[in-house]
Amino acid sequence: MPALTQTFKIPDCIKEGAKFSFCPGCDHGIAVRILAEVLDELGVIKNTISAIGIGCAVTTYDFIDMDSLEAPHGRAVAVATGIKRANPDKVVFTYQGDGDYASIGLAEGVHAALRGEKITSICINNTTYGMTGGQLGPTTMLGQVTTTSPTGRNLEYYGYPIKLAEHIALCDGTAFSARVSLDSVPNIKKAKQAIKKAFEVQLKGLGYGFVEILSGCPTNWRMTPQKAHERVRNEMMETFKVGIYKDITQGINYGK
Numbered sequence: 001m002p003a004l005t006q007t008f009k010i011p012d013c014i015k016e017g018a019k020f021s022f023c024p025g026c027d028h029g030i031a032v033r034i035l036a037e038v039l040d041e042l043g044v045i046k047n048t049i050s051a052i053g054i055g056c057a058v059t060t061y062d063f064i065d066m067d068s069l070e071a072p073h074g075r076a077v078a079v080a081t082g083i084k085r086a087n088p089d090k091v092v093f094t095y096q097g098d099g100d101y102a103s104i105g106l107a108e109g110v111h112a113a114l115r116g117e118k119i120t121s122i123c124i125n126n127t128t129y130g131m132t133g134g135q136l137g138p139t140t141m142l143g144q145v146t147t148t149s150p151t152g153r154n155l156e157y158y159g160y161p162i163k164l165a166e167h168i169a170l171c172d173g174t175a176f177s178a179r180v181s182l183d184s185v186p187n188i189k190k191a192k193q194a195i196k197k198a199f200e201v202q203l204k205g206l207g208y209g210f211v212e213i214l215s216g217c218p219t220n221w222r223m224t225p226q227k228a229h230e231r232v233r234n235e236m237m238e239t240f241k242v243g244i245y246k247d248i249t250q251g252i253n254y255g256k
């Protein structure tokens with residue numbers, strides 16, 4: 001009998017015996033896994049420091065074996081900027097949710113992008129504040145029901161949801177900005193490629209790398225994981241178009 005070849009395994013940088021504390025079916029688990037695969041493939045884990053945002057993302061440092069700081073709410077990009085400027089040889093990234101990055105932390109992200117900080121930010125967009133109970137957030141879609149918008153997001157009252165990948169792409173110091181989705185295997189593969197690219201531009205010293213990841217929050221959406229992925233595919237991807245909005249290595253420059 002031929003020897004078996006292992007083709008799929010737990011990433012080396014995932015802590016031994018780690019058990020994800022995300023809700024069953026949550027896409028954070030997929031995002032953390034592909035992030036860990038990228039860190040393995042780039043061979044940078046021993047030289048990496050992360051700043052993790054407040055929210056469901058916060059437990060990430062419990063799973064990936066890396067140096068990490070928990071940032072105050074919204075301040076992960078500012079903390080990462082300080083880490084990188086003090087340790088320019090380190091690989092530095094933030095992992096945050098949209099409530100953290102797009103609301104209280106928006107100024108940090110935009111100004112880091114404008115300054116061209118050589119860090120990478122991963123932002124999970126699930127259109128709600130997950131950890132605190134599913135309230136309306138800056139990425140909540142028009143008409144979307146949340147615990148604080150029981151009749152749906154009203155345009156006149158709340159305005160439009162923010163489109164992070166496009167906004168960050170418009171900042172001149174951004175080297176890479178993309179929006180990806182975790183609703184299917186092909187899209188998970190694309191998401192991993194985008195995360196890798198967002199680290200590679202940092203490693204080359206080219207500027208700020210950003211990836212917005214469309215993700216399901218089955219708990220607060222009151223849906224099964226399958227229905228949550230259908231919502232990502234049928235509703236979120238209509239409002240938030242996936243794609244690469246900026247990649248200076250490929251001459252892709254949104255709006256220019």
Ligand code: SF4
Nearest residue numbers: 022023026056130217
């Ligand atoms: S509340 Fe939502 S985003 Fe948070 S872990 Fe549960 S399913 Fe995931």
